[in-house]
Amino acid sequence: MGIFESAPSTFLLLILVRWFDGSNLEKSLMAAAYQSGLLLTPLPLFVTRRLGWAPSESMSMLFGSASFLYLMAALIPDRELFVALTSVGSLIVATSSPLLTTMMNSNYPAQSRGYIYSQNNSIKIGTSAVFGGLAGLALSGRLEHFRVLIALYAAALGWAAALMWRVPRCGGALAPRPLLSCFKHIRSDPLLRDTLVAWMFLGFGNLMMQPLRVEYLANRAYGLDLSEMQIALLVSTLPLVARLCASPVWGKLFDRMNFFSLRILINVCFLLSVLSFFSSSSVFWLSIAAVAFGLSNSGGDVAWSLWVTKFAPHDLVPDYMAVHTFFTGIRGLLAPITAFALLDIIPLSALMWLSAALMAVATVQLFFIRGQAGSKK
Numbered sequence: 001m002g003i004f005e006s007a008p009s010t011f012l013l014l015i016l017v018r019w020f021d022g023s024n025l026e027k028s029l030m031a032a033a034y035q036s037g038l039l040l041t042p043l044p045l046f047v048t049r050r051l052g053w054a055p056s057e058s059m060s061m062l063f064g065s066a067s068f069l070y071l072m073a074a075l076i077p078d079r080e081l082f083v084a085l086t087s088v089g090s091l092i093v094a095t096s097s098p099l100l101t102t103m104m105n106s107n108y109p110a111q112s113r114g115y116i117y118s119q120n121n122s123i124k125i126g127t128s129a130v131f132g133g134l135a136g137l138a139l140s141g142r143l144e145h146f147r148v149l150i151a152l153y154a155a156a157l158g159w160a161a162a163l164m165w166r167v168p169r170c171g172g173a174l175a176p177r178p179l180l181s182c183f184k185h186i187r188s189d190p191l192l193r194d195t196l197v198a199w200m201f202l203g204f205g206n207l208m209m210q211p212l213r214v215e216y217l218a219n220r221a222y223g224l225d226l227s228e229m230q231i232a233l234l235v236s237t238l239p240l241v242a243r244l245c246a247s248p249v250w251g252k253l254f255d256r257m258n259f260f261s262l263r264i265l266i267n268v269c270f271l272l273s274v275l276s277f278f279s280s281s282s283v284f285w286l287s288i289a290a291v292a293f294g295l296s297n298s299g300g301d302v303a304w305s306l307w308v309t310k311f312a313p314h315d316l317v318p319d320y321m322a323v324h325t326f327f328t329g330i331r332g333l334l335a336p337i338t339a340f341a342l343l344d345i346i347p348l349s350a351l352m353w354l355s356a357a358l359m360a361v362a363t364v365q366l367f368f369i370r371g372q373a374g375s376k377k
Helices: 002-018 024-040 042-051 055-075 079-094 097-107 110-139 143-166 181-188 190-218 228-256 259-278 283-310 314-343 348-372
Strands: none
Touching: 002 024, 002 079, 002 110, 002 143, 002 190, 002 228, 024 042, 024 079, 024 190, 024 314, 042 055, 042 097, 042 314, 055 079, 055 097, 055 143, 079 143, 097 110, 097 283, 097 314, 110 143, 110 228, 110 283, 181 190, 181 314, 190 228, 190 259, 190 283, 190 314, 190 348, 228 259, 228 283, 259 283, 259 348, 283 314, 314 348
16 A cells, blocks of 8 residues: 555646646546545445445455556546546545554554554555655656556555455454444534544645645746656655654654644644745755655644544444544545635645645644543543
């Protein structure tokens, strides 16, 4: 999955911008595909429960389906099909998030869950950093060979599907529940509800700017004129190396700190990374900003994936996570589309300040939620 991670975040958009000269609508749809897949997370959770499958078996089926779609995209060099097949493939991968959190909640002990997750995540991040750098080097000046890269993504997803199928069952089958039953917890748990609102402000501000990183670096209208290798370095490799180095630190902080204090710290890091990246015009300062973004993402990885395990009853962890990922999907779908639509009428610098303001609102709100949380850690 580390190999695949660079696809929706970097190379699919790069190929669409530089090779296919895609429209803003196509770019926004592709940028939103992975995140909007989170909207559908209650569905595979419901199917898994109805069929009595283990979470790992369901994840294997999802990864296998995505592998097939990427393979078709590699074989058929058509712009519309490229956008459709890779976008749907990325969407399918995203729907597995609550299933993965359920597996971690069942297997990783609570007192060290964050640190163990960070070790696991470091393998994915390290692989992604190396692969992203090699792929950027291979495609630099040779973008016509992009279909080989898409085929490698298909192979990685297929291998991940085979490995997931081999994961032993653990914790028993999930208890069957109605498709939308997970949403009732929004009304019954005020802490969940208020945290989701704060996360919406933060996530919308952050996700608006993520696809614009590639746009800012790859679109020659902004005057940077960077090579494919430099773009891959700034968008993929440097942030991933920073994520790799910081992941164990954030994992230990997750286990030891008050969650809301940790989330406030991560928010501030995200805000500063956005302001520094889109205010920079030299490769040196862009590199510093890319590292700051990677450090922020490293903390975000741990907090986003595991936070419900801090508060949800053990048997409701997949339900809480499905609600969390659903609302992540809403902002994941709307934020890139909003960003590219606004880019047609306001300058990129104005979007940067709008993003920063949304993150600031979320951070202030978390100060109040931290007091509401009481004795919960």
